[in-house]
Amino acid sequence: MRERLATRHASDVLDADGPVRPLRVAIAGFGVVGSSVARILCEREDLRGALQLTAVVNRNVARKRAAWAPESIAWSDDIDAVLGGEVDVLVETIGGVEPARAWVSEALRRGISVVTANKLLIAHHGRALAELAAVHGARLRFEAAVAGGIPAINAIERGVAGDRLARVGGILNGTCNFILSTLASGAASFDDVLDRARALGYAEADPSNDLDGVDAAAKLVVLAAVAFNLELHLEDVRRQSIRDVTAVDCEYAASLGCTIRQLSIADRHGDAEVDAFVGPALVPLDSPLARVFGADNLVLVRGQYGGDVTLSGRGAGGDATAVAVVSDLLALSRGECREGIARIDRAQPASRPPLPYYVRFVVRDRPGILASFAAVFARHGINVDAVLQRPGHPKSRLPFVMTLEPCGQEAAAAALNELRALDAHEVPPVAFPILSGGVHGA
Amino acid sequence: MRERLATRHASDVLDADGPVRPLRVAIAGFGVVGSSVARILCEREDLRGALQLTAVVNRNVARKRAAWAPESIAWSDDIDAVLGGEVDVLVETIGGVEPARAWVSEALRRGISVVTANKLLIAHHGRALAELAAVHGARLRFEAAVAGGIPAINAIERGVAGDRLARVGGILNGTCNFILSTLASGAASFDDVLDRARALGYAEADPSNDLDGVDAAAKLVVLAAVAFNLELHLEDVRRQSIRDVTAVDCEYAASLGCTIRQLSIADRHGDAEVDAFVGPALVPLDSPLARVFGADNLVLVRGQYGGDVTLSGRGAGGDATAVAVVSDLLALSRGECREGIARIDRAQPASRPPLPYYVRFVVRDRPGILASFAAVFARHGINVDAVLQRPGHPKSRLPFVMTLEPCGQEAAAAALNELRALDAHEVPPVAFPILSGGVHGA
Numbered sequence: 001m002r003e004r005l006a007t008r009h010a011s012d013v014l015d016a017d018g019p020v021r022p023l024r025v026a027i028a029g030f031g032v033v034g035s036s037v038a039r040i041l042c043e044r045e046d047l048r049g050a051l052q053l054t055a056v057v058n059r060n061v062a063r064k065r066a067a068w069a070p071e072s073i074a075w076s077d078d079i080d081a082v083l084g085g086e087v088d089v090l091v092e093t094i095g096g097v098e099p100a101r102a103w104v105s106e107a108l109r110r111g112i113s114v115v116t117a118n119k120l121l122i123a124h125h126g127r128a129l130a131e132l133a134a135v136h137g138a139r140l141r142f143e144a145a146v147a148g149g150i151p152a153i154n155a156i157e158r159g160v161a162g163d164r165l166a167r168v169g170g171i172l173n174g175t176c177n178f179i180l181s182t183l184a185s186g187a188a189s190f191d192d193v194l195d196r197a198r199a200l201g202y203a204e205a206d207p208s209n210d211l212d213g214v215d216a217a218a219k220l221v222v223l224a225a226v227a228f229n230l231e232l233h234l235e236d237v238r239r240q241s242i243r244d245v246t247a248v249d250c251e252y253a254a255s256l257g258c259t260i261r262q263l264s265i266a267d268r269h270g271d272a273e274v275d276a277f278v279g280p281a282l283v284p285l286d287s288p289l290a291r292v293f294g295a296d297n298l299v300l301v302r303g304q305y306g307g308d309v310t311l312s313g314r315g316a317g318g319d320a321t322a323v324a325v326v327s328d329l330l331a332l333s334r335g336e337c338r339e340g341i342a343r344i345d346r347a348q349p350a351s352r353p354p355l356p357y358y359v360r361f362v363v364r365d366r367p368g369i370l371a372s373f374a375a376v377f378a379r380h381g382i383n384v385d386a387v388l389q390r391p392g393h394p395k396s397r398l399p400f401v402m403t404l405e406p407c408g409q410e411a412a413a414a415a416l417n418e419l420r421a422l423d424a425h426e427v428p429p430v431a432f433p434i435l436s437g438g439v440h441g442a
Numbered sequence: 443m444r445e446r447l448a449t450r451h452a453s454d455v456l457d458a459d460g461p462v463r464p465l466r467v468a469i470a471g472f473g474v475v476g477s478s479v480a481r482i483l484c485e486r487e488d489l490r491g492a493l494q495l496t497a498v499v500n501r502n503v504a505r506k507r508a509a510w511a512p513e514s515i516a517w518s519d520d521i522d523a524v525l526g527g528e529v530d531v532l533v534e535t536i537g538g539v540e541p542a543r544a545w546v547s548e549a550l551r552r553g554i555s556v557v558t559a560n561k562l563l564i565a566h567h568g569r570a571l572a573e574l575a576a577v578h579g580a581r582l583r584f585e586a587a588v589a590g591g592i593p594a595i596n597a598i599e600r601g602v603a604g605d606r607l608a609r610v611g612g613i614l615n616g617t618c619n620f621i622l623s624t625l626a627s628g629a630a631s632f633d634d635v636l637d638r639a640r641a642l643g644y645a646e647a648d649p650s651n652d653l654d655g656v657d658a659a660a661k662l663v664v665l666a667a668v669a670f671n672l673e674l675h676l677e678d679v680r681r682q683s684i685r686d687v688t689a690v691d692c693e694y695a696a697s698l699g700c701t702i703r704q705l706s707i708a709d710r711h712g713d714a715e716v717d718a719f720v721g722p723a724l725v726p727l728d729s730p731l732a733r734v735f736g737a738d739n740l741v742l743v744r745g746q747y748g749g750d751v752t753l754s755g756r757g758a759g760g761d762a763t764a765v766a767v768v769s770d771l772l773a774l775s776r777g778e779c780r781e782g783i784a785r786i787d788r789a790q791p792a793s794r795p796p797l798p799y800y801v802r803f804v805v806r807d808r809p810g811i812l813a814s815f816a817a818v819f820a821r822h823g824i825n826v827d828a829v830l831q832r833p834g835h836p837k838s839r840l841p842f843v844m845t846l847e848p849c850g851q852e853a854a855a856a857a858l859n860e861l862r863a864l865d866a867h868e869v870p871p872v873a874f875p876i877l878s879g880g881v882h883g884a
Contacts, residue, residue, distance in 0.1 A: 040747060044606065143601070149748035151601020158600060158778075159585070159593020162768025164486065288754065291733050305482060306591035306756065306765035312730065313751035323748035326604025336600075336778050 022052035029094035030058040036322035050333040092116040115328040117144035123218035130342035141328035149320025152299040163303030168227035169265035174295030174315040175210035176262035213239035213278035230347035240279025258282040273350035354406035362427035365395040380415040464494035471536035472500040478764035492775040534558040557770040559586035565660035572784035583770040591762025594741040605745030610669035611707035616737030616757040617652035618704035655681035655720035672789035682721030700724040715792035796848035804869035807837040822857040
């Protein structure tokens with residue numbers, strides 16, 4: 001069985017001068033990304049020596065068939081028939097965990113390499129699938145799973161392979177970045193901006209996975225696997241929703257020389273301890289993180305030797321994501337043999353180092369409130385750095401901000417819990433970390 | 443002969459599970475970058491299975507010997523003895539064309555792969571050396587030759603390999619970026635800032651290669667080779683010195699919502715036509731190009747499918763550049779087989795598409811000057827967009843600015859030549875292109 005399947009391996013279609021025949025590519029899922037991949041493979045004549053699109057698998061495939069696609073492509077709704085046919089690589093652009101996991105597993109078991117754009121699949125099952133690939137002599141690649149057209153995985157696996165990375169992350173969710181960068185430009189409420197994002201196709205009907213950080217956390221798990229060779233689980237990533245951010249917060253942030261972004265940051269301490277966070281944070285206006293607008297993404301890495309490197313570009317979109325898929329296909333056609341994330345250790349939890357915090361309250365104003373709040377922070381050993389109160393708000397629903405000097409995550413959380421129990425609040429108080437110091441923040 | 447040498451090839455120290463023994467690495471040149479490479483190889487225990495530093499070659503090597511280096515390293519001033527010994531890869535960090543070219547050629551002829559940080563060597567002889575490598579079954583890699591720790595070559599060769607690139611370039615010279623970003627912050631003349639750059643070690647005693655764009659042009663030639671698979675020669679790159687930029691220009695640029703940067707841009711038109719330029723340009727303040735400060739670098743690519751991708755980070759420095767070298771070494775240890783720039787076609791010249799221009803004059807003011815200048819532009823079919831004159835300058839030496847609507851390079855040059863011949867100038871007029879439209883400009 002292995003003998004027959006072995007003929008599918010990339011190494012068997014290569015000799016010293018390059019591929020002896022093109023890799024035969026099947027695409028599973030013919031939505032925005034899958035059809036862009038197909039179009040690039042059909043349009044670009046210079047790729048034909050390396051890659052040949054042979055099959056497309058999709059439910060009700062008849063309605064998907066594209067007029068520009070050549071006759072030679074087989075259209076099928078039967079994955080088993082396609083995997084049993086002449087195919088060297090399966091491109092998976094279905095999204096979601098099932099049936100993607102089942103299809104990808106079956107391909108790998110048959111020695112068919114897989115290129116996927118599926119962040120959830122890799123975040124949940126990346127290590128197991130990479131092991132399966134290794135056992136069957138296939139390859140698993142997933143450049144498109146993180147940050148669309150930004151070649152983050154390649155940059156980390158190869159471009160800065162010579163460094164020892166201490167941080168990876170960035171702005172990984174275009175929906176949140178659109179909402180927060182639009183909110184910062186003023187003149188609209190969170191809900192209005194969310195509606196606009198829906199109208200533009202940037203947000204889904206139920207945007208929870210974006211707003212609450214699930215999407216970005218999945219991408220952060222994938223980045224951390226590659227950057228640290230450590231396996232994080234989705235539940236290891238502390239998440240805070242950007243639903244906590246209001247237009248008032250953007251005003252206060254601006255008066256602090258900052259703007260608010262949904263950041264995803266994984267920091268490694270020692271060999272295997274990782275602190276990972278997704279949520280709103282204040283970033284200085286002169287940081288590259290503050291200069292990412294609309295649905296763009298930014299990926300940053302911080303190396304022990306090379307310092308900070310950032311990559312930015314389109315975080316989503318069919319064509320940009322398809323470029324990442326095709327780049328992976330070309331790497332397979334060259335037989336590049338990076339082993340990937342099959343043998344990575346489990347990450348250990350780490351506590352976040354002290355950070356300054358922004359805390360926003362909305363209260364029914366009365367004498368002594370400020371003193372009572374400050375007393376709570378003092379009891380937890382936290383110094384208040386500044387108190388800000390912008391004019392123009394009614395005393396019955398008064399927003400104001402306290403910034404805290406760097407303090408531990410636990411102390412900040414405990415103080416905030418105690419504060420929440422007080423009866424002055426019109427809206428529960430919220431706290432965001434403030435990133436400062438260095439290009440990407442401390 | 444080939445049989446014996448063939449044992450040195452990366453593919454012979456690899457099996458399906460990775461390297462069977464470490465690649466033996468010799469470093470030629472033990473300056474800032476070479477010694478950083480050696481230190482990383484000695485410090486990082488996790489690399490020892492893949493890479494082993496066996497020799498260092500340098501003139502008067504005795505004075506270079508580092509206390510932290512293990513006894514097992516051979517220190518030599520005889521390149522032939524080192525290349526004749528047990529070595530799989532030569533790291534070349536000598537810089538300059540000779541003797542680097544001779545040493546690298548000899549290594550490749552012996553089947554020894556080469557990793558180089560030498561932009562001039564690759565700009566002048568990259569294609570010939572890549573051919574030599576291909577003939578002898580060796581590899582030639584040069585990530586460190588462009589933009590220090592930014593993994594630009596990897597990102598282009600692999601990360602966006604699936605795209606068809608139309609533009610490559612960026613901010614490739616840290617010295618110029620330090621000078622121009624400092625100049626824009628005000629309060630100093632060009633010469634004062636240049637002195638400060640010298641004091642900080644950012645500029646050499648003779649900074650001509652930096653200021654006049656030779657250094658950046660060499661890097662642009664290397665990027666274009668990889669991005670377009672086209673061979674540019676250094677003399678194909680139009681260069682303008684940043685010595686033309688004064689503090690007054692930074693003030694005028696700011697009033698136009700721009701700042702001035704030394705940009706390096708190569709644009710491909712059609713298959714093989716390339717327009718390449720290095721020199722000062724006005725970039726909008728909200729462009730990523732305007733957010734590169736100090737000696738940092740930024741590399742941008744623009745793809746037909748994926749749009750704009752930017753990479754930024756440290757453009758120089760021993761450790762950042764050494765990371766790029768070590769990343770290349772790791773790629774060799776994995777036997778990655780990208781063929782490189784051995785078989786690229788000669789680029790054909792292309793004319794630059796129309797661009798808006800900034801033209802700054804310094805005149806002895808008298809009635810009619812503006813009309814006479816405008817008439818010259820009109821005769822060349824060029825529309826003046828705006829005239830700017832900031833207060834506070836004497837009439838005997840009055841700087842003012844005309845911005846031009848998009849016009850061809852040739853028309854702008856002809857008009858400027860005609861203007862230069864007029865007798866009103868205290869300083870010859872200068873013109874810089876204005877980049878606008880899109881993240882990185884049109």
